Amino acid sequence: MRIVSGIQPTGNLHLGNYLGAIRNWVRMQDDLEPGSECLFFLADLHAISMPHSPAELRRATLEMVAALVACGIDPNRSVLFNQAQVPAHAELQWLLNGTARMGWLNRMTQFKDKSGKNREGASVALFTYPVLQAADVLLYQATHVPVGEDQKQHLELARDIAQKFNNDFCSEDAPVFTLPEAFIPPAAARIMSLRDGTKKMSKSDPSEMSRIELADDADTIMKKIKKAKTDPGSLPSEMAGLEGRPEALNLVSIYAVLADEKPEAVLARFAGQGFGVFKPALGEVLVETLSPISQRFRELVEDREALDAILAKGALRAREIGIPTLDATYNALGLVRARERG
Ligand code: ATP
Ligand code: MG
Numbered sequence: 001m002r003i004v005s006g007i008q009p010t011g012n013l014h015l016g017n018y019l020g021a022i023r024n025w026v027r028m029q030d031d032l033e034p035g036s037e038c039l040f041f042l043a044d045l046h047a048i049s050m051p052h053s054p055a056e057l058r059r060a061t062l063e064m065v066a067a068l069v070a071c072g073i074d075p076n077r078s079v080l081f082n083q084a085q086v087p088a089h090a091e092l093q094w095l096l097n098g099t100a101r102m103g104w105l106n107r108m109t110q111f112k113d114k115s116g117k118n119r120e121g122a123s124v125a126l127f128t129y130p131v132l133q134a135a136d137v138l139l140y141q142a143t144h145v146p147v148g149e150d151q152k153q154h155l156e157l158a159r160d161i162a163q164k165f166n167n168d169f170c171s172e173d174a175p176v177f178t179l180p181e182a183f184i185p186p187a188a189a190r191i192m193s194l195r196d197g198t199k200k201m202s203k204s205d206p207s208e209m210s211r212i213e214l215a216d217d218a219d220t221i222m223k224k225i226k227k228a229k230t231d232p233g234s235l236p237s238e239m240a241g242l243e244g245r246p247e248a249l250n251l252v253s254i255y256a257v258l259a260d261e262k263p264e265a266v267l268a269r270f271a272g273q274g275f276g277v278f279k280p281a282l283g284e285v286l287v288e289t290l291s292p293i294s295q296r297f298r299e300l301v302e303d304r305e306a307l308d309a310i311l312a313k314g315a316l317r318a319r320e321i322g323i324p325t326l327d328a329t330y331n332a333l334g335l336v337r338a339r340e341r342g
Helices: 015-030 054-071 088-097 102-106 109-115 124-138 149-169 218-227 246-259 263-270 275-301 304-332
Strands: 002-007 037-042 079-082 144-146 181-183
Touching: 002 015, 002 124, 015 037, 015 054, 015 246, 015 275, 037 054, 037 304, 054 079, 054 275, 054 304, 079 304, 088 124, 088 304, 102 124, 102 149, 109 124, 109 149, 124 149, 149 304, 218 275, 246 263, 246 275, 263 275, 275 304
Parallel strands: 002 037, 002 144, 037 079, 144 181
Antiparallel strands: none
């Protein structure tokens, strides 16, 4: 199995990002069978398809590496890198642009959603984004690609591109590309805002009190949980008792996810107790889980040298894995190159 997965670099990472996204990667890495391999990359080349601030992108990329490593991605076991340091992604995208069809890309719903009413003003990169995504996985002969519902269409496209390329340019017994399988990761937790249980926790919420950030220390976490919005009721013994109480449901769910229990089990323990009891208990579980992560994160995010070294090592390994496929692609297309590449 070779699993390849990308994530857009974002800064100000919070509990929702950890439980909803990063933790799944860590589990994927930890559950791998011997002989299998995970490649995780920061999709910084994808980030330029939308208006962006270069300084922000640089900061977010480095923060994301620090966060991933702090959360348990091990650069010695997984290949962790950013696209910008592996030129083969952009090269392969260009080569695959010859195979991808306008009609296929015109059907992509993400482009329609993201360009909205301003199709004429959208970047060309936003339109060809799915071809870069195809290159991202085909370059490494990925066998499995974890995708959410929203990315299924793009993986289908990657398979179509691979299939057409193999048909058009390869003999049947020597296809260049592996057709990657989608796999849907187990339903990830969806964490809601601490200020409003009907809105998801997000980094763009103007209130810092609405989210636990990966960089928060123990005191800050405790303070945020104590101030979290709740209702005057006490905790029910059954899940049905949380209906119409989104804030209470959110806090119970967070506890359950962190303690790796069913929410029913959490309720069984705290039934009849008020939030004066439940909140400190939740705060403690949070601190216990997040303290080692946030400490490591704060150290690492300041250590540019260490971050550069992690990315350089990942990029080197990614290039090693990707180059034979890139070479085979050039070759299949009849593009003449010297045997040795500098
Ligand atoms: P923004 O407000 O800018 O959309 P965000 O906080 O939603 O930011 P993203 O960068 O959009 O964060 O998401 C990064 C990853 O974290 C995605 O995989 C997303 O599904 C996941 N994620 C974000 N917020 C939550 C949340 N509240 N609960 C669970 N997963 C989340
Ligand atoms: Mg978001």
